[in-house]
Amino acid sequence: xxxxxxxxxxDIFHPRGVAxxxxxxxxxxGTLLLQGYIDMEFPNIYPINPKAAESGNKxxxxxxxxxxxxxxxxxxxxxxxxxxxxxxxxxxxxxxxSVRAVILFTAGFGEFDESGKERERELVEIARxxxxxxxxxxxxxxxxxxxxxxxxxxxxxxxxxxxxxxQSGSIANLLCFASILRGIRYSKMISFxxxxxxxFNDFFEYLxxxxxTRVIACYLEGIKDGQHFIxxxxxxxxxxxxxIWKVGETSSxxxxxxxxxxxxxxxxxLWTKIFDKxxxxxxxxxxELIETIGAFTNPCYPQGNSVAIISxxxxxxxxxADACEMNGLKLAKISPETVQELSKIIPEFGTSSKNxxxxxxxxxxxxxxxxxAIEAVARDPKVDMLLIxxxxxxxxxxxxxxxxxxxxxxxxxxxxxxxxxxxxxxxGPVRNLFTPVPTRKASRFLAEMNANGISLHMTEQNAxxxxxxxxxxxxxxx
Amino acid sequence: xxxxxxxxxxDIFHPRGVAxxxxxxxxxxGTLLLQGYIDMEFPNIYPINPKAAESGNKxxxxxxxxxxxxxxxxxxxxxxxxxxxxxxxxxxxxxxxSVRAVILFTAGFGEFDESGKERERELVEIARxxxxxxxxxxxxxxxxxxxxxxxxxxxxxxxxxxxxxxQSGSIANLLCFASILRGIRYSKMISFxxxxxxxFNDFFEYLxxxxxTRVIACYLEGIKDGQHFIxxxxxxxxxxxxxIWKVGETSSxxxxxxxxxxxxxxxxxLWTKIFDKxxxxxxxxxxELIETIGAFTNPCYPQGNSVAIISxxxxxxxxxADACEMNGLKLAKISPETVQELSKIIPEFGTSSKNxxxxxxxxxxxxxxxxxAIEAVARDPKVDMLLIxxxxxxxxxxxxxxxxxxxxxxxxxxxxxxxxxxxxxxxGPVRNLFTPVPTRKASRFLAEMNANGISLHMTEQNAxxxxxxxxxxxxxxx
Numbered sequence: 023x024x025x026x027x028x029x030x031x032x033d034i035f036h037p038r039g040v041a042x043x044x045x046x047x048x049x050x051x052g053t054l055l056l057q058g059y060i061d062m063e064f065p066n067i068y069p070i071n072p073k074a075a076e077s078g079n080k081x082x083x084x085x086x087x088x089x090x091x092x093x094x095x096x097x098x099x100x101x102x103x104x105x106x107x108x109x110x111x112x113x114x115x116x117x118x119x120s121v122r123a124v125i126l127f128t129a130g131f132g133e134f135d136e137s138g139k140e141r142e143r144e145l146v147e148i149a150r151x152x153x154x155x156x157x158x159x160x161x162x163x164x165x166x167x168x169x170x171x172x173x174x175x176x177x178x179x180x181x182x183x184x185x186x187x188x189q190s191g192s193i194a195n196l197l198c199f200a201s202i203l204r205g206i207r208y209s210k211m212i213s214f215x216x217x218x219x220x221x222f223n224d225f226f227e228y229l230x231x232x233x234x235t236r237v238i239a240c241y242l243e244g245i246k247d248g249q250h251f252i253x254x255x256x257x258x259x260x261x262x263x264x265x266i267w268k269v270g271e272t273s274s275x276x277x278x279x280x281x282x283x284x285x286x287x288x289x290x291x292l293w294t295k296i297f298d299k300x301x302x303x304x305x306x307x308x309x310e311l312i313e314t315i316g317a318f319t320n321p322c323y324p325q326g327n328s329v330a331i332i333s334x335x336x337x338x339x340x341x342x343a344d345a346c347e348m349n350g351l352k353l354a355k356i357s358p359e360t361v362q363e364l365s366k367i368i369p370e371f372g373t374s375s376k377n378x379x380x381x382x383x384x385x386x387x388x389x390x391x392x393x394x395a396i397e398a399v400a401r402d403p404k405v406d407m408l409l410i411x412x413x414x415x416x417x418x419x420x421x422x423x424x425x426x427x428x429x430x431x432x433x434x435x436x437x438x439x440x441x442x443x444x445x446x447x448x449x450g451p452v453r454n455l456f457t458p459v460p461t462r463k464a465s466r467f468l469a470e471m472n473a474n475g476i477s478l479h480m481t482e483q484n485a486x487x488x489x490x491x492x493x494x495x496x497x498x499x500x
Numbered sequence: 501x502x503x504x505x506x507x508x509x510x511d512i513f514h515p516r517g518v519a520x521x522x523x524x525x526x527x528x529x530g531t532l533l534l535q536g537y538i539d540m541e542f543p544n545i546y547p548i549n550p551k552a553a554e555s556g557n558k559x560x561x562x563x564x565x566x567x568x569x570x571x572x573x574x575x576x577x578x579x580x581x582x583x584x585x586x587x588x589x590x591x592x593x594x595x596x597x598s599v600r601a602v603i604l605f606t607a608g609f610g611e612f613d614e615s616g617k618e619r620e621r622e623l624v625e626i627a628r629x630x631x632x633x634x635x636x637x638x639x640x641x642x643x644x645x646x647x648x649x650x651x652x653x654x655x656x657x658x659x660x661x662x663x664x665x666x667q668s669g670s671i672a673n674l675l676c677f678a679s680i681l682r683g684i685r686y687s688k689m690i691s692f693x694x695x696x697x698x699x700f701n702d703f704f705e706y707l708x709x710x711x712x713t714r715v716i717a718c719y720l721e722g723i724k725d726g727q728h729f730i731x732x733x734x735x736x737x738x739x740x741x742x743x744i745w746k747v748g749e750t751s752s753x754x755x756x757x758x759x760x761x762x763x764x765x766x767x768x769x770l771w772t773k774i775f776d777k778x779x780x781x782x783x784x785x786x787x788e789l790i791e792t793i794g795a796f797t798n799p800c801y802p803q804g805n806s807v808a809i810i811s812x813x814x815x816x817x818x819x820x821a822d823a824c825e826m827n828g829l830k831l832a833k834i835s836p837e838t839v840q841e842l843s844k845i846i847p848e849f850g851t852s853s854k855n856x857x858x859x860x861x862x863x864x865x866x867x868x869x870x871x872x873a874i875e876a877v878a879r880d881p882k883v884d885m886l887l888i889x890x891x892x893x894x895x896x897x898x899x900x901x902x903x904x905x906x907x908x909x910x911x912x913x914x915x916x917x918x919x920x921x922x923x924x925x926x927x928g929p930v931r932n933l934f935t936p937v938p939t940r941k942a943s944r945f946l947a948e949m950n951a952n953g954i955s956l957h958m959t960e961q962n963a964x965x966x967x968x969x970x971x972x973x974x975x976x977x978x
Contacts, residue, residue: 051861106849128849129850129860130848134849160849160850162861188815189815190814190815190818192812192814192815193816195891196891241815267819269818270822272821272822272826274825275821281854282815307819307823307959308816308959309958337667337719338671338786340668340748340760341745341747341784341785343752343756344753345785348749348750353752370608371607371608371612371638372607374760380760382607383529383640383670413673413674414677439675481785481788
């Protein structure tokens with residue numbers, strides 16, 4: 023049984039018609055948003071531009087309307103990318119047309135100055151009067167591939183299990199594009215900007231109850247109602263994993279957030295306590311964000327806190343051991359049976375069958391050895407999860423890892439020293455020795471790994487942190 | 501005036517002939533090392549294998565010798581990849597042939613057990629007797645493109661300004677390959693393993709006085725003579741930047757290091773103090789290592805501690821402000837003239853001309869705007885260095901950044917949200933909007949940027965840390 027406000031937000035993601043103010047034959051931001059809807063093949067898009075409509079010109083091949091009321095069909099959603107002075111009047115037009123929700127891409131309100139805050143309040147009053155909801159101002163709005171709603175050109179049409187809420191539109195955008203390469207797809211993305219009306223908590227609650235969203239990720243500057251957020255976090259974190267990139271840790275960051283979206287960032291250490299208590303994963307940058315999203319896409323939760331480190335290069339094995347201990351993981355005590363089995367597989371010297379397990383240089387040209395060693399360790403009942411350091415990911419790795427993970431059902435975090443998405447062409451003369459997965463295939467492989475409890479990381483610290491969070495969240499979830 | 505021991509090590513990098521024990525027609529590690537010398541086109545390579553020599557078979561196309569004494573020319577350097585039981589006898593053969601240095605690839609000594617430590621001491625005694633030097637055991641040895649000395653197949657033949665000393669052979673290897681993609685090249689690489697004879701300090705001192713090495717980077721587990729290292733660090737850090745990846749921070753890491761190269765890692769916080777006092781940059785993983793090496797390849801030192809942050813995406817601007825303050829940098833107070841100039845360049849709303857400077861979404865399709873804004877900020881006398889967050893690196897970016905950096909002579913750190921080396925093909929449908937630098941060109945561009953004081957980073961934290969270190973080291977250097 024969903025609430026009335028849940029239904030109201032869900033309606034915004036299912037508009038029958040979308041009108042866009044601020045489009046022009048010369049291009050510009052509004053036209054970029056229009057292109058987004060065209061690329062997604064949204065069925066009923068209505069660009070609005072009085073001059074173009076009068077002269078009978080099309081924009082991006084679409085008929086243009088002089089105003090909202092001339093549009094024949096229903097318009098549930100309006101996107102505005104116009105000068106801030108024009109917003110109020112257009113909003114009234116939206117009300118008259120029985121529009122359900124308006125995305126205010128336009129900036130120059132609460133984040134700009136005090137009078138902007140006042141003008142924001144006016145807009146909310148108008149919206150209330152006409153029973154409309156507002157997203158923004160100063161935001162990108164929403165992206166929902168299932169219903170063809172978009173906020174930028176060329177976004178993927180496929181849906182995925184991840185919902186993303188962001189105070190920054192550009193971060194939502196960048197994440198979307200970076201995710202293409204990593205094979206991660208989204209159920210819904212929301213960039214809500216200044217949050218004059220609908221705010222973080224509204225969307226957080228919505229995604230919490232959204233059956234299409236299995237993981238919630240967020241970029242957050244400040245929250246208006248902290249107490250409500252805490253209640254929501256407690257409830258939602260029991261149902262699905264939550265990943266938050268919270269900025270404003272320092273006074274410089276706090277000032278920047280205030281001028282970016284007019285946010286009050288709040289006390290960072292207090293936030294940290296709330297996040298920690300609810301098993302919410304906190305990340306610090308885009309790279310960590312996307313790696314963690316990958317890990318939680320279809321997570322495999324470990325039964326305990328003991329990790330086995332397997333590495334070809336001996337050095338990263340040591341560094342990974344540091345990273346695990348620093349992140350609260352225990353190095354698994356490999357059982358004598360496994361040590362004995364390993365001793366049959368890996369060379370006697372220049373290797374180690376104690377955890378961290380160092381496979382030595384031999385694996386550079388014997389991937390069979392690596393496969394057998396990983397199998398033996400993964401099957402050890404004393405091992406709850408694996409951190410595997412690979413020089414570069416090869417095709418054989420992907421297949422073997424998927425097979426092993428399916429058998430043992432333990433989370434596996436992979437670290438690669440050489441950029442994951444580098445194509446074999448880029449490897450120059452070492453092509454024959456290393457043959458990494460080429461770019462185009464990498465995306466598919468990464469998707470398959472993420473969907474099967476295998477996550478990919480640029481550093482051993484990120485991998486260890488993610489494994490700890492899988493453990494921590496797994497316990498909380500029970 | 502160089503010392504006798506400096507000359508002795510320098511000779512190892514200039515061998516007239518190299519013999520390799522442990523090669524086989526079936527392949528294996530020794531044969532991999534042989535392939536390394538063949539790929540580098542080293543002129544006088546002598547594979548040794550009594551059986552193959554007797555049957556007249558060639559290995560990898562080269563004549564094989566039954567033993568050292570049958571080799572007609574001088575052999576200055578010997579590489580051994582044989583069972584540990586055979587090392588002692590072969591070492592005596594080396595002495596009889598007046599070999600200058602022996603690389604003991606073979607493991608199974610000091611890192612393995614107590615008797616291994618004893619056997620290591622025996623080897624050193626033999627070496628002393630014949631006036632030979634040992635590298636290893638349990639190491640890859642040396643790579644020096646200028647003299648065609650190698651430790652792995654397919655390494656680059658071009659030299660560069662970076663010297664790398666590593667207790668882990670595989671890390672040296674991985675760094676080398678990852679560096680190909682980043683356009684970073686090396687003067688010398690040394691993997692010294694257990695350091696039975698020549699140890700970290702020897703090579704550290706050597707690179708300190710090596711005119712071909714302008715930057716020293718190290719992967720380090722433990723040092724045998726800490727007091728001597730401190731003296732060397734004080735002296736060398738005044739001449740060239742030093743970057744150290746020191747592992748063994750935790751008890752798990754310390755145990756792993758002991759079993760990897762028999763190292764005693766020492767007190768980590770004591771190490772940190774020594775590093776800090778001498779302006780030595782400490783890194784924690786491969787990713788940071790290579791990014792920092794890039795930044796110090798041909799560094800541009802800032803005149804002060806004030807950084808300007810420029811970002812298209814507003815979110816990363818906030819996060820970058822956090823990262824700068826956390827790393828001890830000050831956010832530059834942009835001068836009123838620059839703020840005024842910026843106000844003419846960037847849109848009024850949805851942007852910020854206060855530091856961090858948020859260029860808004862417009863830059864997605866107007867790189868001219870971005871160029872002008874970066875120019876204005878870079879020229880501001882209140883700005884000592886720049887941190888620029890880019891969604892993706894485009895060809896125009898590279899050219900503009902190089903031109904601006906040449907003009908202002910301030911360090912620039914670039915952060916990209918989307919993997920740096922991703923080819924445009926990999927971008928799928930967003931090709932036309934983003935057009936990132938394709939992989940093959942990226943390597944050349946990255947080399948050009950690193951050579952001109954522009955460094956590239958995966959995260960804002962790495963970028964801020966590197967900028968702080970450029971500042972810190974610049975002050976120390978004076």
